[in-house]
Amino acid sequence: MRDLAGRVLAGDIRAAARAISLIERRENNVAPLLSDLYPSTGGAIRIGITGPPGAGKSTLAGCLAQRFVAAGRAVGILAVDIASPFSGGALLGDRIRMQGLANDPGVFIRSMGNEGLPGGLCRAARDAIRVLEATGKDVVLVETAGVGQTDVDVAHCVDAVVLTLVPESGDEIQLLKAGVMEIADVIALNKSERPGANGLAGALRETLHARGEVDGWETPLVCTVGTQGEGLAELYEALEAYSRHLGTGDRLAVLRNQQLRRELRERVEARLAFSLSAAPARECLDRAVARVRAGKDDPYNAAERLSGEM
Numbered sequence: 001m002r003d004l005a006g007r008v009l010a011g012d013i014r015a016a017a018r019a020i021s022l023i024e025r026r027e028n029n030v031a032p033l034l035s036d037l038y039p040s041t042g043g044a045i046r047i048g049i050t051g052p053p054g055a056g057k058s059t060l061a062g063c064l065a066q067r068f069v070a071a072g073r074a075v076g077i078l079a080v081d082i083a084s085p086f087s088g089g090a091l092l093g094d095r096i097r098m099q100g101l102a103n104d105p106g107v108f109i110r111s112m113g114n115e116g117l118p119g120g121l122c123r124a125a126r127d128a129i130r131v132l133e134a135t136g137k138d139v140v141l142v143e144t145a146g147v148g149q150t151d152v153d154v155a156h157c158v159d160a161v162v163l164t165l166v167p168e169s170g171d172e173i174q175l176l177k178a179g180v181m182e183i184a185d186v187i188a189l190n191k192s193e194r195p196g197a198n199g200l201a202g203a204l205r206e207t208l209h210a211r212g213e214v215d216g217w218e219t220p221l222v223c224t225v226g227t228q229g230e231g232l233a234e235l236y237e238a239l240e241a242y243s244r245h246l247g248t249g250d251r252l253a254v255l256r257n258q259q260l261r262r263e264l265r266e267r268v269e270a271r272l273a274f275s276l277s278a279a280p281a282r283e284c285l286d287r288a289v290a291r292v293r294a295g296k297d298d299p300y301n302a303a304e305r306l307s308g309e310m
């Protein structure tokens with residue numbers, strides 16, 4: 001493991017891929033590896049790209065990666081939810097290959113399944129982001145699927161969220177209800193060559209404007225045609241502007257503090273849940289159940305005492 005950490009820190013991409021596999025498989029011995037890497041993490045700008053299936057997230061990720069690379073920055077890309085077979089989208093790797101980035105030594109691409117990961121995306125993505133940072137990436141792009149009410153996890157592990165929408169995404173009221181608008185720092189209205197794009201763009205801009213600035217930032221909307229590269233300069237510039245915004249005052253530090261606090265809480269909860277399922281705790285629970293069932297205790301006192309015993 002020490003050796004693997006050394007190789008990751010030296011920028012060895014194959015070592016990074018192996019480390020991410022260990023994270024995905026939740027190998028027990030991955031924690032020391034991540035501890036070794038931790039001091040060398042946190043230096044990249046982390047950008048999440050979310051939106052409904054097939055909206056063009058991978059296409060935009062590829063275009064953005066190209067621009068970052070052109071600006072001399074090393075880019076890592078994670079796709080945390082592999083493409084749904086129904087969406088007509090393609091795996092991120094395919095999109096990147098189409099853009100000729102796959103052979104670029106500055107770009108590392110990796111898909112991760114999120115199945116079976118409780119808490120979904122964040123847990124694995126957060127660690128995988130750190131692995132990429134430890135290899136020396138300056139920018140980490142994280143593609144995730146979903147715009148459901150609970151699919152806002154990505155906001156907890158990145159600095160900036162790009163919400164990708166398409167003209168078919170429907171009326172903005174529904175979007176607002178979905179809660180995803182809240183986490184969007186930049187909105188890309190992709191496939192904007194299609195009918196309905198202008199109407200939706202206008203309605204969304206109105207809504208965003210009515211909401212106004214949140215902590216000094218009003219979420220901009222950029223119309224893009226990912227397949228043609230249209231609007232990509234604007235999207236890139238919007239992200240640069242957001243990154244400058246985060247860099248002023250202690251905004252980035254505040255954000256990262258909040259994220260770290262959440263991470264620590266999640267880790268403690270996971271440990272507690274684990275120890276609750278271990279044999280000694282199960283025996284304590286069995287005894288408590290018996291006492292309550294026998295009328296010698298009630299669930300309220302029993303829970304109080306149990307939390308002291310464990």
Ligand SMILES: Nc1nc2c(ncn2[C@@H]2O[C@H](COP(=O)(O)OP(=O)(O)OP(=O)(O)O)[C@@H](O)[C@H]2O)c(=O)[nH]1
Pocket residue numbers: 052053054055056057058059060082083084087088089090091095145190191192193224225226227228
């Ligand atoms: N017409 C049009 N098609 C686009 C545009 N951008 C991407 N596409 C196409 O839309 C399809 C889906 O693009 P992807 O980039 O794979 O979308 P995605 O959001 O990553 O898809 P999933 O990962 O499967 O959710 C592909 O066939 C793209 O070529 C665009 O601006 N206009």
Ligand SMILES: [Mg+2]
Pocket residue numbers: 057058059083089090091092143
């Ligand atoms: Mg995709």
